[in-house]
Amino acid sequence: MAALIHSDRRTADRRLRQYFSSTRDQWIAVVKAAVAARARCTEDNAKSAPGFHAWDAATARSRQIFRREGWDRGDHNGIEVIVNHELKKMIAVMNTDGGTADPMRSPRNRTHKGSATERVIDLNNQYEMFRSSDVAPLTEAPYSLWYICIFDDGSRVRAELSRPSEYLAGSIVKFSERIFILEEGDWEKVLLEPQGGDDHGGELEINVRRRF
Numbered sequence: 001m002a003a004l005i006h007s008d009r010r011t012a013d014r015r016l017r018q019y020f021s022s023t024r025d026q027w028i029a030v031v032k033a034a035v036a037a038r039a040r041c042t043e044d045n046a047k048s049a050p051g052f053h054a055w056d057a058a059t060a061r062s063r064q065i066f067r068r069e070g071w072d073r074g075d076h077n078g079i080e081v082i083v084n085h086e087l088k089k090m091i092a093v094m095n096t097d098g099g100t101a102d103p104m105r106s107p108r109n110r111t112h113k114g115s116a117t118e119r120v121i122d123l124n125n126q127y128e129m130f131r132s133s134d135v136a137p138l139t140e141a142p143y144s145l146w147y148i149c150i151f152d153d154g155s156r157v158r159a160e161l162s163r164p165s166e167y168l169a170g171s172i173v174k175f176s177e178r179i180f181i182l183e184e185g186d187w188e189k190v191l192l193e194p195q196g197g198d199d200h201g202g203e204l205e206i207n208v209r210r211r212f
Helices: 009-020 024-039 049-069 115-131 186-192
Strands: 004-006 072-076 079-084 089-095 144-152 157-168 171-182
Touching: 004 009, 009 024, 009 089, 009 171, 024 049, 024 089, 024 144, 024 157, 024 171, 049 072, 049 079, 049 089, 049 144, 157 186, 171 186
Parallel strands: 004 171, 089 144
Antiparallel strands: 072 079, 079 089, 144 157, 157 171
């Protein structure tokens, strides 16, 4: 089944409010943290450092923002997440490739995912099956896992918030629903905005440069 894609700005904003009680600006703040952390790495850093620092900074920023909104930080079978027990949602950060926020392609994770990710995606699918059938739901419905997918190649940045549905050989290969946060060309508009601090923390200096 093809993914349900929300790329229209109004529709995407509505889904962000309905599903996560969040705004696009909050997720852009998470993306900014990842981009800034990746850009601080130099040719002397370890090869894996840019990806790790981007993931870590985005994870920390998501917790700083959303714990104020009633979310908790969590570790679900080794997957670092923010979790909302009322909404039954978990969200993790993932560095992804050029398929991000591209309606003709699907994002792929840049690093191998382990068995914990496969198990959670299987629960995603079970929950979807129970929601769409006449069978009585599970007594304790599983939490739905979403990823904030961030693509950054040093000059272009795109992002989407998406729900994985299929896993194969260490990669997430399909998503059932995708909410576009930053499409092609949006990042340049973000960089042109006044660089004041956002509502959830201090100012971030973003220095975008070509990767080594």
